[in-house]
Amino acid sequence: MMPLMLLPDWLSAEGLFDLLGPWALIGFTAILFLECGLFIGMFFPGDSLLFLTGLLITTGAMSEPLWLVIAIFYVAAVAGNIVGYHFGAAIGPSLLNRPNSKILRPEYVTKTHEFFEKHGSRAIVLARFVPIVRTLITAVAGIAGMDRKKFYVHSAIGAAFWVGGVTVLGALLGEITFVRANLEPILLAMVFVSVIPIVLEIRKNRP
Numbered sequence: 001m002m003p004l005m006l007l008p009d010w011l012s013a014e015g016l017f018d019l020l021g022p023w024a025l026i027g028f029t030a031i032l033f034l035e036c037g038l039f040i041g042m043f044f045p046g047d048s049l050l051f052l053t054g055l056l057i058t059t060g061a062m063s064e065p066l067w068l069v070i071a072i073f074y075v076a077a078v079a080g081n082i083v084g085y086h087f088g089a090a091i092g093p094s095l096l097n098r099p100n101s102k103i104l105r106p107e108y109v110t111k112t113h114e115f116f117e118k119h120g121s122r123a124i125v126l127a128r129f130v131p132i133v134r135t136l137i138t139a140v141a142g143i144a145g146m147d148r149k150k151f152y153v154h155s156a157i158g159a160a161f162w163v164g165g166v167t168v169l170g171a172l173l174g175e176i177t178f179v180r181a182n183l184e185p186i187l188l189a190m191v192f193v194s195v196i197p198i199v200l201e202i203r204k205n206r207p
Contacts, residue, residue: 054170088142
């Protein structure tokens with residue numbers, strides 16, 4: 001996710017809600033699907049959409065029950081990951097056959113495959129909480145040939161923690177005046193905190 005202050009107003013979580021109006025739930029679901037599976041989705045504010053949705057439900061701005069919204073978002077997040085994985089698996093061979101490719105070299109994929117074999121479960125789960133990474137890692141997992149069943153299982157686990165945790169957090173904090181008045185810095189703090197697990201994991205596994 002791009003820093004919120006760099007996003008155009010209509011692409012922020014609040015801007016999208018104002019733009020979509022009564023279609024907010026459908027629109028948010030589509031956005032989460034894209035962000036979790038396709039490269040174009042990396043510019044959408046997934047974390048803030050989840051948090052804001054929980055807040056909107058608590059304050060009555062959205063009438064759908066919280067459990068239903070979480071269930072719908074969960075399905076969208078998992079489905080997005082599955083599509084992204086198979087997209088990566090499909091385009092991987094053609095990209096690897098380009099001898100002059102400086103971005104996706106066979107040795108990069110080999111190293112990525114080894115990383116997934118060693119840390120696959122934790123990598124997929126932790127990546128859920130890191131903007132942009134959660135979009136890219138699905139395709140990379142497919143390109144690197146990560147075991148499909150292993151990817152499905154840990155993608156589902158990560159989606160449960162991410163969708164459920166962030167949306168419920170927004171619902172719990174939604175009635176606090178301070179939170180509503182300082183939503184943008186709070187969401188920025190969430191992005192910062194979400195990167196910490198990946199940084200710690202990288203440092204832990206450095207040779």
